[in-house]
């Protein structure tokens with residue numbers, strides 16, 4: 001299909017060179033390009049990502065896209081943060097990016113669904129705005145909570161205000177082919193809405209399909225193509241639209257955003273794929289494809305998501321992409337700390353950060369060796385219990401600041417450690433509950449250890465599933481030297497170290513090295529350089545992102561029962577229940593097997609769960 005399209009386009013360019021040249025002289029076309037590309041990743045793409053992306057990453061994305069040659073980039077949206085919290089920093093993004101825009105003559109359209117949005121956009125320095133309406137009543141009601149006519153009236157108000165302020169306006173029509181609620185769309189409706197938007201002064205309207213009908217009434221230079229890749233037809237649609245005279249297309253770097261919710265669906269057409277198709281067919285885009293591929297790779301890593309551009313991923317894999325910033329040039333293998341961790345809570349004795357589907361808890365009581373106070377125990381237990389209910393959290397990392405990872409139970413004078421009762425109010429109850437909460441976590445838990453651990457601190461790292469450690473890590477069960485026993489933590493250590501190793505280390509109260517534990521397979525990565533811990537963690541999390549979270553929870557329970565109840569009734573029952581559940585409609589298993597059959601590797605489990613498709 002693609003090859004056919006490409007050949008067809010080559011012929012088209014030869015026959016219609018005059019039309020392409022005319023297009024190049026249109027309002028915003030780059031001088032070197034025969035087609036106009038509107039990059040929608042920073043707005044449409046990031047809007048559809050659950051986790052909010054830090055402002056500096058958004059700004060850097062726009063900068064990198066501009067460096068790759070994109071002249072028109074949909075920068076953000078000015079919508080109520082209640083609707084679209086991901087883009088609540090629209091003004092901040094514009095503030096940072098405007099100087100670059102004026103230097104390079106960039107177009108930065110922003111979405112402004114109402115007058116307030118437009119006013120905020122103008123205040124933020126926007127020179128181009130986007131309004132939208134649905135071609136169908138049902139979608140209009142659902143999406144904008146009003147009829148099509150009301151939506152058009154609102155768009156008209158925005159357009160009039162925009163004209164007064166010399167702001168260019170672009171009109172977007174949704175559901176032009178079909179509506180998820182009411183079925184196929186009447187083409188006359190699409191035409192009516194398109195004409196209304198153009199009458200309002202929109203310099204361009206965005207459509208997909210129905211071009212024949214539209215072109216009978218609307219000149220091609222007033223239309224743009226925005227195609228989704230749900231059925232892998234987006235590039236073919238671009239080719240067909242190009243053949244019909246359309247010269248303006250929307251796309252999103254790395255295929256960000258669009259419609260990730262339908263099973264197996266791709267989102268927006270990836271800019272890299274479209275640029276590849278055009279350039280291979282001799283149609284100039286003005287975009288440096290190699291540089292663009294590097295941007296797609298970079299943003300995918302930033303977001304911890306797979307790169308949905310086939311051409312982009314192929315160029316990166318072949319090593320044909322070029323670094324997209326001068327700083328990256330000096331470190332071509334710069335994969336270190338690719339995730340952006342954003343602080344979401346700071347409780348004083350610990351803080352919590354989040355990056356995609358992972359959270360990281362860091363103990364922040366280094367002046368006291370991160371020893372566990374009652375407040376810290378309670379706070380951590382509550383966190384793990386809250387995370388256990390959150391299906392959007394797949395991995396939990398436990399890290400620590402300072403010289404010691406954790407020196408165990410708080411031995412200071414201020415803590416009452418006597419166990420008058422076994423409930424959660426006693427110190428015993430608090431320690432026990434934390435270890436139970438970590439052990440019961442459905443997420444994959446990872447201890448990131450860069451210093452010595454003592455007593456209960458040893459237990460903390462071995463209640464987790466995985467350990468990534470530096471050469472500074474050490475474990476000492478000091479209890480015996482203090483006249484104590486590692487009572488609460490003993491089940492975890494016996495399980496993870498093996499009984500004989502645990503017994504000797506505990507009875508001797510001796511220091512255990514990472515090399516010893518790596519030999520017995522309970523330290524999973526040992527890293528020479530502490531500075532590399534962060535990047536090794538990120539790499540590991542990237543791999544875990546390819547693992548289904550519900551499946552991970554079941555795997556953990558299977559291991560636990562194989563330890564606690566080998567050959568027993570509970571183990572048998574859970575094995576049967578797990579096998580049965582993983583084959584049911586709506587399960588991760590059903591989805592994963594279908595993806596396999598469609599030759600789709602590297603399943604994006606984040607998108608699967610975001611979609612709320614699975615009801616396990």
Ligand SMILES: CC(C)(COP(=O)([O-])OP(=O)([O-])OC[C@H]1O[C@@H](n2cnc3c(N)ncnc32)[C@H](O)[C@@H]1OP(=O)([O-])[O-])[C@@H](O)C(=O)NCCC(=O)NCCSC(=O)C[C@@](C)(O)CC(=O)[O-]
Pocket residue numbers: 367368369371372403404407408409410411412431454455456457459478479482484485486487488489490
């Ligand atoms: C870690 C070294 C070697 C550092 O040796 P250092 O010379 O004290 O090091 P430092 O100068 O870096 O100082 C660290 C600060 O942290 C404090 N600190 C350090 N650890 C604790 C603690 N646990 N509780 C309260 N405070 C602690 C320590 O007292 C000092 O405070 P400062 O003197 O500056 O005011 C030394 O302080 C030490 O030996 N600490 C005790 C470690 C230990 O034995 N932990 C086991 C606790 S028992 C336990 O966890 C029981 C449990 C939970 O396993 C029971 C069960 O499972 O049922």
